[in-house]
Amino acid sequence: MSSTSYAVSGRQNGDLHLNYIDDRNTASQQTVYTASNGAPIPHPFETQRAGENGPLLLQDFHLIDLLSHFDRERIPERVVHAKGGGAHGYYKTTNPLDDLCLADIFSAEGKECPITIRFSTVGGESGSHDHARDPRGFSIKFRTEEGNWDLVQNNTPVFFIRDPAKFPHLIHTQKRHPASHLGSGDDSTNFWEYFCQNPESVHQVMYTFGDRGIPDSWRRMHGYSGHTFKFVNKQGSWVYCQIHIRSKQGAGFLTQEESTKRSPDANQKDLYQAIERGEYPQWDLCVQTMTPKEAEELWETQKINVFDLTHCWPQAQFPLRKVGELCLNENVKNYFAEIEQVAFSPSHLVPGIEPSADPVLQSRLFSYPDTQRHRLGPNYQQLPVNAPRTGYHMANFQRDGAMAFYNQGSRPNYFSSIEPISFKERKTNLDQTHGAFVGRAITFLSEIRPEDFNQPRALWERVFDDAAKERFINNIASHMSTCTEKEIIRRQIGIFREVSDDLATRLEKATGIKGYPGISELVFNGCHNGLAKNSAIRAANGQKSPHFNSSNGAPSAGTHA
Structure with missing residues (x-):
């Protein structure tokens, strides 16, 4: 049998691939039904059988692939912030911050970047109610020309903890009971037991x-x-900062009774439909800043700790400075691809923005990307919704792993002198912008002290009006009614x-339970008691050799010398 010669072509097909943007924006009417390998299938419900009444055939790839993919559709939901929604939009700088921060996005009026925002509750599972009484997550992915900056926030300026190892314990008590599987609405015992053993949580409890x-x-x-974060400028000097995102629509709330009349997905519905109507929500990005010396003075004179997530900065002393504006003007095309798979982490920073020594922040720098590697895989940053959109071709030496979509071609997977990678010069001297931390290793646990009640007291006495106080007492008493102890x-x-x-007196009347006269005679298992009358009960959980810290982790005088 004679052979025929094949005309070799110089055509290269390595660049042929499915384009995400093209796929995202293609209408159903423009598509052809296929199996996952692209082979056309004449009808989605047909199966292959051995005769009209016989068993199915294993060779029916379409059916086997359909069912096996369906079995794997769900990825692990977020351990916290599982229920949420969001949209896309843009950020624009209106008032440059270049005197304090060298980040390119803040460098000039009119600087813009695309953003994605995800809102969420904290404790509930993915099917829980939008109007649960709970803090709200408010995370923003800024896709700047220098990389992605993730601002991972809540809707309150404080949180329940300041010791990072408490976080898993806190969240476990906000979840369902391990035996009865009841939530705190039906059994709030674990919920309140955590808070009554960790009194520094009271500020956030007041907000919640x-x-x-x-x-x-x-x-x-x-x-x-x-x-607290740090802004570093082009001269290498730095300041501490807090970032506020202020709604231009104003702030609103629901009473407990009003919330029961809303649908479980009311917030998702409200946001989606508002954007569809062209009513694009907007926010101002504002910052508070203070110098390292001011941070020391704030602790020494007012006992406010800038590294303490249960304390907030007084706005009268450190006023808000507007930097820019955010707008959401585009609903997602696919919730799973663009919201469920979006991955935020406070460790995703750009030049000019640095973390502070806040211990809870430090722990989140690790924990957030770690949970994304678990949920989405080691290459989660390659997913289109997470991929940076820099003004340069990115490269590094991370390779392979599950779902490596962009594996950097044939470029060396090591630091090569044959095909050298290029570098951008460091913009600032990190030896100067980072703190000088020198000391011996210690075991640290915070202590409850009189100053921890100053801001909650101001909230009760100066912020809550009479009606708000009554609602607060009713909310607490109702929730405590399912506590069995x-x-x-x-x-x-x-x-x-x-x-x-x-x-306290109002709450005693509402619950019918007489409380303790204070905490001076209480032992806490979660923190040291700096208000204890007797030194024998000061240490947490009755420890025999505790370590007490004079500054409670705050930057005391001379810290930044």
């Missing part, structure tokens, strides 16, 4: 059970970094009494 506990919509909600309620009322005797 106050009017901010149930925002009426994501559009009418502020965002706060909570953590009265001792827990007695302890929590004792903590509230350190905030205000008026608050």
Whole structure:
């Protein structure tokens, strides 16, 4: 049999691939039904059988592939912030911050970048109610020309913890009971037991059970970094900063009774439909800043700790400075691809923005990308919604792993002198912008002290009006009604009494339970008690050799020398 010669072509096909943007924007009417390998299938419900009444055939790849993919459709939901939604939009700088921060996005008026925002509750699972009484997540991915900057916020300026190892314990008590599988609405015992053993949580508890506990919509909600960060300028000097995202729609809330009349997905519906109507929600990006010396003075004179997530910065002393504006003007085309798979981390920073020594922030720098590697895989940054959109071709030496879409071609996977990679010069001297931390290793656990009740007291006495106070007491008492241990309620009322005797007395009347006269005679398993009358009960959980820290982790005088 004679052979025929094949005309070799110089055509190269390595660049042929499915384009994500093209696929995202293609209408169903423009597509052809196929199996996952692209082979056309005449009908989606047909199967291959051995005769009209016989068993199925294993060779039916379409059916086998369909079912096996269906079995794997779900990825692990987020351990926290599982229920949420969001949209796309843009950020624009209106008031440059170049005197304080060298980040390119803040360098000039009119600087823009695309953004994605995801809003969420914290404790509930993915099918939980949008109007649960809970803090709200408010995370923003800024796709700047220098890489992605993720601002991972909540809708309150403080949080429940300041010791990072407490976070898993806190969240476990906000989830379902391990035996009964009941949530805190039906059994709040574990919920309140955590708080009555960790009194530094009281500031966030005040926010959660106050009017901010149930925002009426994501559009009418502020965002706060909570953590202290650092801005570094071109001269190499730096300041501490807090970032605020202020809603231009104003802030609104629902009472407990009003929230029961809303649908489980009311916030998602509100945001989606508003954008579809062309009513694009907007926010101002504002910052508070202070010098390292001011941070030391703030601790020494007012006992406010800039590294403490339960403390907030006084705006009268450190006023807000507007930097830019955010707008959401585009709904997602596919929720799973663009919201469920979007991955935020406070460690995703750009030049000019640095983390502070806040211990909870430091732990989140690790934990957030780690959970994304678990949920989405080691190459989660390659997913289109997470991929940076820099003004240069990115390259590094990360290779392979599950779902490596962009594996950097044939470029060397090591630091090569044959095909050298290029570098951008360092913009600032990191030896100067980072703190000088020298010391011996210590075991650190924070201590509850009188200053921890100053800001919660101001919230009760100066911010809550009479109607807000009444709603707060009713919210707390109703939630405590499912707590099965009265001792827990007695302890929590004792903590509230350190905030205000008026608050505690009202709560005693509402619950019918007499609380402790304060916390001076209580031992806490979660923190040291700096208000203890007897030194024998000061140490957490009755420790025999505790380590007490004079500054409670704050930057005391001389820290930045």
